[in-house]
Amino acid sequence: MTDPQLRDAMFHRIMRGLVDTGRAPHYAELARPLGLSVENARLLLHEVMQAYPIGWLHPETDYIASFPPLNNLPTQYRVTVGGRQIWFAQCGFEATSVTWLFPSQTVRIDAPCLDCGDPVTLEMRDGSITRVEPAGVIGHLNFGFGPSRGRPAFL
Amino acid sequence: MNLFRSEEHARRWPAFLPRSEEGFIALPDLVGFFATESRHHMLEPDYLSAWYPRRAAERRAYLERIGKTAPFWLGTPDEARR
Numbered sequence: 001m002t003d004p005q006l007r008d009a010m011f012h013r014i015m016r017g018l019v020d021t022g023r024a025p026h027y028a029e030l031a032r033p034l035g036l037s038v039e040n041a042r043l044l045l046h047e048v049m050q051a052y053p054i055g056w057l058h059p060e061t062d063y064i065a066s067f068p069p070l071n072n073l074p075t076q077y078r079v080t081v082g083g084r085q086i087w088f089a090q091c092g093f094e095a096t097s098v099t100w101l102f103p104s105q106t107v108r109i110d111a112p113c114l115d116c117g118d119p120v121t122l123e124m125r126d127g128s129i130t131r132v133e134p135a136g137v138i139g140h141l142n143f144g145f146g147p148s149r150g151r152p153a154f155l
Numbered sequence: 156m157n158l159f160r161s162e163e164h165a166r167r168w169p170a171f172l173p174r175s176e177e178g179f180i181a182l183p184d185l186v187g188f189f190a191t192e193s194r195h196h197m198l199e200p201d202y203l204s205a206w207y208p209r210r211a212a213e214r215r216a217y218l219e220r221i222g223k224t225a226p227f228w229l230g231t232p233d234e235a236r237r
Binding site: 111113122138141 | 156157160162165170171174175178179180181184186197200202204226227229230232
């Protein structure tokens, strides 16, 4: 197991990279800034993901797929900040916490309803809802939380 | 974990599971659920070691506060399966 400070450092660079650019950096890009060999950066990435199991790598790869609240793999939850739509939220629930990554800015979530395809729009600023359309938007958890339900937490 | 235009839209979703009737959450409650203290610190350099470990207890406390105490929400084993 690596020094927790090093895991923190990689986590922080991944989250910061997602916020700044809309994509997660590859472990090979993180190796030199963290003072690691490329292979040790890869191993560290796996440690980080083990310590942050609400995110995941694409199966059988070292590519970050999900790093909540944001997603490196596009989802239907498009995130717009400052007129730029370069981010995606992991799911509809995590979308409501993206606001905490962009303090003092309006964060807009746009998604098509999975039933009809009509838009669902949510705007938040510093944790508060500033706009929601339509007014009846609701959250829905299809599989319960926890391993007893035996299904991926993101569904 | 999705957002729908209304409960009726969710129920019409082909993948909707009958068990998930208990899976609805009002938007203000959902926003609160994902606004617990640790969430405010996701950009801090020590988030993973200092803040993320607090998340589970925060979530459970919040769910209990809003009355979502069933195994479906808390992630605890179902009574019927014990």
